[in-house]
Amino acid sequence: MEVFTSVASLRNFLEQQTFQQRSIGLVPTMGALHDGHISLIQLCKRENDIAVCSIFVNPTQFNNPEDLQKYPRTLEADCAMLEAAGCDIVFAPSVEEMYPKQPVLKFNFGALETVMEGASRPGHFNGVGIVVSKLFNIVKPHRAYFGQKDLQQVAIVKKLVSDLSFGLELIIAPTIREEDGLAMSSRNRRLNVEEREIAPHLFQILESAKRKLLKGESVEEVIRQATAAFDSIEAFKLDYFEIADLNTLQPITTPGATGTNAICVAAFLGPVRLIDNIVF
Numbered sequence: 103m104e105v106f107t108s109v110a111s112l113r114n115f116l117e118q119q120t121f122q123q124r125s126i127g128l129v130p131t132m133g134a135l136h137d138g139h140i141s142l143i144q145l146c147k148r149e150n151d152i153a154v155c156s157i158f159v160n161p162t163q164f165n166n167p168e169d170l171q172k173y174p175r176t177l178e179a180d181c182a183m184l185e186a187a188g189c190d191i192v193f194a195p196s197v198e199e200m201y202p203k204q205p206v207l208k209f210n211f212g213a214l215e216t217v218m219e220g221a222s223r224p225g226h227f228n229g230v231g232i233v234v235s236k237l238f239n240i241v242k243p244h245r246a247y248f249g250q251k252d253l254q255q256v257a258i259v260k261k262l263v264s265d266l267s268f269g270l271e272l273i274i275a276p277t278i279r280e281e282d283g284l285a286m287s288s289r290n291r292r293l294n295v296e297e298r299e300i301a302p303h304l305f306q307i308l309e310s311a312k313r314k315l316l317k318g319e320s321v322e323e324v325i326r327q328a329t330a331a332f333d334s335i336e337a338f339k340l341d342y343f344e345i346a347d348l349n350t351l352q353p354i355t356t357p358g359a360t361g362t363n364a365i366c367v368a369a370f371l372g373p374v375r376l377i378d379n380i381v382f
């Protein structure tokens with residue numbers, strides 16, 4: 103496995119690989135890797151000749167400076183995990199390398215970004231759009247891999263790829279969970295022991311909402327009960343609990359056909375903001 107920190111040298115290497123007809127897969131990450139990322143790398147390696155993992159804590163997608171500062175940075179441990187998973191290339195640029203100049207370009211993803219994460223974290227998806235576009239232009243992957251846990255990010259990246267004709271295949275992999283149901287996330291390692299014990303309630307409340315909706319309870323009533331469930335656990339501070347159309351991400355009043363609905367949640371547990379979702 104080789105680690106690149108410069109855009110020019112990575113480009114040079116990958117252009118030679120493409121010239122030799124090798125397919126390239128990219129798994130964009132912000133590091134602090136867990137088994138969810140590793141499953142994406144393994145999938146990427148199975149489907150491509152060269153598996154590239156980018157590790158870059160992207161400042162332009164953080165609207166909260168404390169969140170950016172506290173975001174775990176564990177490059178050495180990440181590289182060990184990547185090497186064991188069969189990753190070929192790590193791209194770990196500095197902020198100066200990725201942003202020699204502050205970008206002035208602004209993305210507008212329309213209604214996709216006025217809800218949920220976009221509403222709670224203004225500017226977040228602009229930053230995601232910028233960094234993902236830069237990574238696609240630098241790596242020029244044939245396939246790029248994202249996790250379903252970041253459901254709104256997936257919708258935004260799909261739009262980016264189609265509107266800007268990136269000409270790559272997007273692969274969306276299911277959320278990987280701990281045994282107790284907690285969705286794997288780099289932020290989980292910031293939970294203290296007590297918070298970690300409480301954290302699986304997030305998924306339990308999602309599951310219970312899904313069961314009730316499938317039994318025919320109304321969207322309004324299910325949201326009311328889920329909100330009450332969060333309120334009853336003092337450590338949680340609910341940010342949003344939404345039942346939405348999977349493609350438009352707009353709130354729905356009645357679920358559509360199977361597989362077209364999503365229940366999405368974001369909640370603070372102590373200082374840590376957790377998100378999760380279920381598609382049904």
Ligand code: PAF
Binds near residue numbers: 158255
């Ligand atoms: O999902 C993430 O880790 C980030 O948003 C991404 C896609 C790597 C862009 O910085």
